[in-house]
Amino acid sequence: MSSKILVFTAKWCVPCTTQKPIIHRVAKEYDDVCLEIHDIDESVGMRTAADYNIRSVPTFVVIDKDGIEVERTFGAQTEAQIDSIFNHLSNEEQK
Secondary structure (H helix, E strand, O other), X not given: OOOEEEEEXXXXXXXXXXXXXXXXXXXXXXXXXXXXXXXXXXXXXXXXXXXXXXXOOOEEEEXXXXXXXXXXXXXXXXXXXXXXXXXXXHHHHOO
């Protein structure tokens, strides 16, 4: 299993729509980290959000290579904060 970052968003969430391009831009720099964006307005996203007990958007859930949740971040993040999330997981993946 590879490390992954799950980002929960919604179409009606302004910070979510603002951050999506930033998230995609940062993710391109980290080939070793899988990015999954789940829109809670869609049925698959709603089920996944329920599985992870998501109560607000945007929410970032970080899963390590062993399938263990190692971090959860709520709310809008700056580009530097998003990069830090990816960088931390990427460094763990390389160990």
